[in-house]
Amino acid sequence: MGNIQSDSLPESRHFKRYRFFAKNKVADAASVHSTTSEPNEPNGAVSLPNFRHIGGRTYNLAENSIYLLPNDPKEADRLHEQHYMIKYLFEGNYEPCLKKALQSIGTRVLDVACGSATWMLDMATDHPHVEFFGIDISPIFPSEIKPPNTIFAVANVLEGIPYPDNHFDIVNMRMVTGCWHDKYWPWVIQEMYRVVKPGGYIQLLEPDHTFWVIEPERQQVWKKWNAWQMNRGCNTKIARSIHKMIQTAGFVNIQKRYMSAPLNWGGHIGQLCNDTWLGLMMASAPRVADKIGYTEAEFEWECKEIAEYSKDVNEYINFHIAIGRKPLLLSVMEAA
Numbered sequence: 001m002g003n004i005q006s007d008s009l010p011e012s013r014h015f016k017r018y019r020f021f022a023k024n025k026v027a028d029a030a031s032v033h034s035t036t037s038e039p040n041e042p043n044g045a046v047s048l049p050n051f052r053h054i055g056g057r058t059y060n061l062a063e064n065s066i067y068l069l070p071n072d073p074k075e076a077d078r079l080h081e082q083h084y085m086i087k088y089l090f091e092g093n094y095e096p097c098l099k100k101a102l103q104s105i106g107t108r109v110l111d112v113a114c115g116s117a118t119w120m121l122d123m124a125t126d127h128p129h130v131e132f133f134g135i136d137i138s139p140i141f142p143s144e145i146k147p148p149n150t151i152f153a154v155a156n157v158l159e160g161i162p163y164p165d166n167h168f169d170i171v172n173m174r175m176v177t178g179c180w181h182d183k184y185w186p187w188v189i190q191e192m193y194r195v196v197k198p199g200g201y202i203q204l205l206e207p208d209h210t211f212w213v214i215e216p217e218r219q220q221v222w223k224k225w226n227a228w229q230m231n232r233g234c235n236t237k238i239a240r241s242i243h244k245m246i247q248t249a250g251f252v253n254i255q256k257r258y259m260s261a262p263l264n265w266g267g268h269i270g271q272l273c274n275d276t277w278l279g280l281m282m283a284s285a286p287r288v289a290d291k292i293g294y295t296e297a298e299f300e301w302e303c304k305e306i307a308e309y310s311k312d313v314n315e316y317i318n319f320h321i322a323i324g325r326k327p328l329l330l331s332v333m334e335a336a
């Protein structure tokens with residue numbers, strides 16, 4: 001289960017170029033786990049050709065990827081915590097306009113770059129009549145213990161989303177700010193547009209990677225981390241433009257809002273936000289610390305100082321959400 005049956009997919013203008021990819025490259029998550037797992041790898045991580053072990057963590061160094069974070073079980077745990085922080089912050093897993101689609105039998109939802117898939121698993125449990133599909137460049141999603149209405153596949157979105165045109169009612173993607181070079185964003189959104197049905201929705205959610213309160217000199221390590229990322233083509237401030245990007249791609253009825261997450265204060269959300277932010281920094285440390293002038297120990301100390309100080313000054317991070325709808329009119333025009 002989980003493999004894409006490309007022979008049974010309807011042929012379409014855009015999908016032809018993905019047939020080869022779907023048939024040859026998309027691995028079934030379960031088979032990836034069962035055939036290549038190395039029991040001796042650090043952290044119980046899966047071993048695949050692009051995977052590298054650096055500083056005790058495992059990373060996927062795919063050719064066209066600039067993604068910094070590991071893909072090991074420790075990272076899966078961080079993503080799990082992050083999911084609940086976002087869910088509590090936004091008081092739910094989706095914006096109200098998606099409710100009707102999620103009540104219908106046969107609705108199909110795609111989660112792009114699903115990671116450990118906590119959003120999908122949570123959603124699939126709440127909506128057992130809806131089919132959920134998840135893709136990620138690394139098989140860190142569950143392969144065996146999962147709701148029956150979920151299907152996962154390994155896929156690099158930069159090589160195209162391996163599904164036909166107009167296939168999903170909802171496509172979701174979030175927390176992917178660091179995943180690819182800024183120049184690929186329009187392509188990824190265009191791919192999402194292609195696979196959404198006319199009248200279907202896109203939902204994006206990203207943090208803006210900005211500390212608004214702490215004085216610049218007290219957040220040097222964070223500023224240098226962001227500058228280094230920006231310099232290598234990763235737009236860490238993309239959250240503020242996601243609504244414009246989906247509009248440019250052709251989505252309409254755009255809605256957007258943002259929520260401010262307290263960092264290390266303000267109760268449960270603040271604690272989760274702190275754990276996931278510190279977890280992000282620690283997970284990137286083996287690949288970044290020396291590039292921005294720190295030893296790993298110094299880098300870690302500086303980050304913990306920020307988190308402590310954040311409590312005193314009530315620092316926060318803004319998370320932006322944007323929703324758009326693929327125009328219905330398109331189907332009328334295409335049919336004509």
Ligand SMILES: C[S@@+](CC[C@H](N)C(=O)[O-])C[C@H]1O[C@@H](n2cnc3c(N)ncnc32)[C@H](O)[C@@H]1O
Nearest residue numbers: 067079113114115136137138156157174175179
């Ligand atoms: C920070 S995690 C977020 C995961 C998930 N969306 C969530 O909210 O928990 C980013 C995910 O993007 C995946 N990713 C990075 N580059 C990718 C690519 N080119 N194609 C597909 N997935 C990618 C990573 O493997 C990782 O699981």
